[in-house]
Amino acid sequence: MIEVWKSSMAKGAVIMANMVTSFIGALFSTNKVNHKRVRRQHQAPSNAYDSCHDHTKNMATVTEVIRETENAVTLVFNTRLPIDYRPGQFIHCHFYADGELESRSYSFSGIRSDGQHQITIKETSDGYVSKLINQTFREGMLFQVSNVGGNISPTLLTSTYEKLVLFAGGSGITPLKALAEYALEETSKPVVIVYSNRTHDDIIFFDQLEALNEKYANLTLVHVLDKASSKIGSQGPMNRAVAEQYELLGSNNLFVTCGPGGYINAVSNLLDGADISASSRHIEVFTSVNIPSVPLPPMAKTSNGYTASDDKAKRVEIRDTGESFVVKPNHTILGSAAGVGINLKHSCQAGGCGECKMKLISGQVRHQEPNCLTESERADGFVLTCVGVPTMDVVLESTTSSVH
């Protein structure tokens, strides 16, 4: 059973329908979400957080841990590093755990009036660092931060559009709430947040979203649940009919989607069915991480030249440094480089942040999907080394910045 309601304590009706799960069930279907394996997947996170005692400029100190849901926390932190905060963006974070440096990208959930930043992290079953943070992080703990990036930022709002439609799956609400707050404050255009979760208890920022809904008449907040809740009693399908009820699918609307891969795919199918142009869509994929040197599945035979018997090692040359190395069949470029001591730029190692983006000068690279490359970046020949596997000898060139 799924549940859909328009969250409007004072603003409007709810959808009243009961139906067996259809669309939204697929959003969280585990066989559609491209979960990646995480290092030490089956190990419980250590309670012994190895703080880095070197107070560098990049060091961040946790000043408050806010429990948002049973498996999501917000870290409030301060740092001496100047941060170019833009609503919707993420920041690269680095954690010392069990003697190893783990890097992840986490979206800002906001900035406080005193300049302290907030990131919100949802614990996932295969997320080593997200578990560590959710289960052990306390006020006073340290981690490191570096650059800011991401596909979502207020620059999206400079385009011409009628209505801003934000599709959030799970913790995908984090950057979208920040973007919605900005849009509501800076423009008078309609904003719709469609927020999908399994249950009512999984909803992050429930009270904050309700407060926004109360404050702004031009905001429509639609919650979609795939399990019926006793707390709010409306149920119904999330499908094209619902999208049309809220007039979401206008060709002049601007669509921003954030969530796990399966959710992104489901929303993309919905927008495809409504012939929404690619230029009106923006996505950010949330993924867990894997070991960069883990081989990807063998290639299937396709019409674009890939063969099922791709069993030969490939040579990769980095044009601007002159370095070169060999990549074993179905291994990633990033992992193979690391294996011979070449440290290519990277962060999430999961195709989600764009930090490892390089320009393909010659050759061909296939990617594990989904990832954060946009259609235009693909067309322009950019590749992600962390999830990119060469299918022939390739020459790559560094980009000046991997920030989108």
Ligand code: FES
């Ligand atoms: S390191 Fe984040 S996309 Fe490759």
